[in-house]
Structure formats: structure tokens, C-alpha cells
Amino acid sequence: MNRREFLCLGAACLLGVADGQKIVEASYYEPMIYKRFFQFTEYEERPVTDALVIHHTGFPDVDKDSTAAAIHKFHQEERKWAGIGYHYLIRKDGMIEQGRRPRAIGAHALGHNKHSLGICLAGNFEIGKPTEAQMDSVKELCRWLCKKYGLDPMEKGVIVGHRDLNDTLCPGKNLYRRLGEIRRFCV
Ligand SMILES: [Zn+2]
Structure with missing residues (x-):
């Protein structure tokens, strides 16, 4: 040599x-998470965290971006909830915004809020597709949350779509079919 x-x-x-x-x-x-410090009308801590529930915003007939602030306002004023129901919102450009406090009980999956975190991607994925920036962010976020809460991403029921739990199309077929990709990334 x-x-x-x-x-x-x-x-x-x-x-x-x-x-x-x-x-x-x-x-x-x-991952980089943009904290928003919204005001909530109630706060209750979640006793356990054993599931990550994936959503889309799903506005009817349009695949568009949304801000956590707009969803917070909508959930508080129209739905009369404590505030934004999701813990995280992922914008079309991949930005992760914090919604509800990470330890608080969310309002995103009926009957499952006391043991899960809600992660919402902006868009309607029955019509459109998640951007690659959104996919990168949701993978990074889920991997970190699995580590943080000691969850096995491949275990049944750990990373699920909203439609696995309730009668809904959420998170839309074009995101739902990519959940396996998210799970494998987290391993
Ligand atoms: Zn949903």
C-alpha cells in the first residue's frame, strides 16, 4: 500500500x-417542531401513549394546505373543542407545527384519544397525494415519537390510520397506502 x-x-x-x-x-x-403556544379552554393529561394516529385535514373537494392556527380556530369556534384536536400538523412544505400540547388528551379519534397522539397532514388524500416533504416529516416525527414513548412501530395498532379506528375515509387512500413505508422507516 x-x-x-x-x-x-x-x-x-x-x-x-x-x-x-x-x-x-x-x-x-x-425533528424541528414549530411550537405555537395556542390557548386551550381545557387541559387534561393523557395517561398512556401507545399509538400514533395518522390523519389528513380532508377539506371536502380540495387538496389544500392549512395552518395549525386556522385549524385551532376552527376546532375551537366551530366544533367547540378545547382547541386544535391534533398534536401535530404537517404542512405541504413539510413544516411540522405543534398543535395540542404533547402530553394533553387530543380530540382526533373517537374512543382512542386517551392513549394516542394525533398527527395530521394538510391535504385531502382521497383527491391529492401527500408531498414528499410531508412524507419525510411524518417519517422523522413518527420515528422520534416511537423512540420517545418506547413503541415498536411494526406492532399492530401502533402506527395506524384514523380509518382503522373510526368510520371515516381519513387519512385518505393516497396516504393510507403509504403507512407501511412510514412504519418501516421507524424501525
Ligand atoms: Zn382523521
């Missing part, structure tokens, strides 16, 4: 280690 080959080999090894560490550490990092 000449000196040049030795140096290349050394650099490759170093890169490999650095890359490996980065990947391992990254899976434990909280």
Missing part, C-alpha cells in the same frame, strides 16, 4: 464512522 492509498482508506474509515454516528444519533433527535 502506498501512502496515497493509505490516506484514502483512512479517510473512508473516518467518513464511515462519522456517518454511522450521525445516523444513530439522528434517530433519537427531535
Whole structure:
């Protein structure tokens, strides 16, 4: 081995280690979540967390972006809930906004709010498709939440679509069929 080959080999090894560490550490990092500090009319802590429920906003006949602030206003004023029902909203550009406080009981899946987190992607995925930026964000978020709460993403009932729990089309066929991809990413 000449000196040049030795140096290349050394650099490759170093890169490999650095890359490996980065990947391992990254899976434990909280993704960038934009905190919104909404005011809620009630707050009750969730006793357990054993499921992540995936939703779409599902406005009728239109696949459009929404803000957490707009959903908060809608859920509070129209639905008369404590505030936004979802814990996280993922915008079309991939931005993750915090909705309800992470430890609070949400309002997103009837009969399952006391043990689950609600993650909503902006859009109507019966009509449109989630953007790749949204898919990247939902994968990162679910992977981090599985680590945080000690959940096995491949276990039945851990990462589910809203329609697995209630009589609804949510999160739309074009997102529902990609739930397996999300689960595998989280492993
Ligand atoms: Zn839903």
C-alpha cells in the first residue's frame, strides 16, 4: 500500500464512522417542531401513549394546505373543542407545527384519544397525494415519537390510520397506502 492509498482508506474509515454516528444519533433527535403556544379552554393529561394516529385535514373537494392556527380556530369556534384536536400538523412544505400540547388528551379519534397522539397532514388524500416533504416529516416525527414513548412501530395498532379506528375515509387512500413505508422507516 502506498501512502496515497493509505490516506484514502483512512479517510473512508473516518467518513464511515462519522456517518454511522450521525445516523444513530439522528434517530433519537427531535425533528424541528414549530411550537405555537395556542390557548386551550381545557387541559387534561393523557395517561398512556401507545399509538400514533395518522390523519389528513380532508377539506371536502380540495387538496389544500392549512395552518395549525386556522385549524385551532376552527376546532375551537366551530366544533367547540378545547382547541386544535391534533398534536401535530404537517404542512405541504413539510413544516411540522405543534398543535395540542404533547402530553394533553387530543380530540382526533373517537374512543382512542386517551392513549394516542394525533398527527395530521394538510391535504385531502382521497383527491391529492401527500408531498414528499410531508412524507419525510411524518417519517422523522413518527420515528422520534416511537423512540420517545418506547413503541415498536411494526406492532399492530401502533402506527395506524384514523380509518382503522373510526368510520371515516381519513387519512385518505393516497396516504393510507403509504403507512407501511412510514412504519418501516421507524424501525
Ligand atoms: Zn382523521
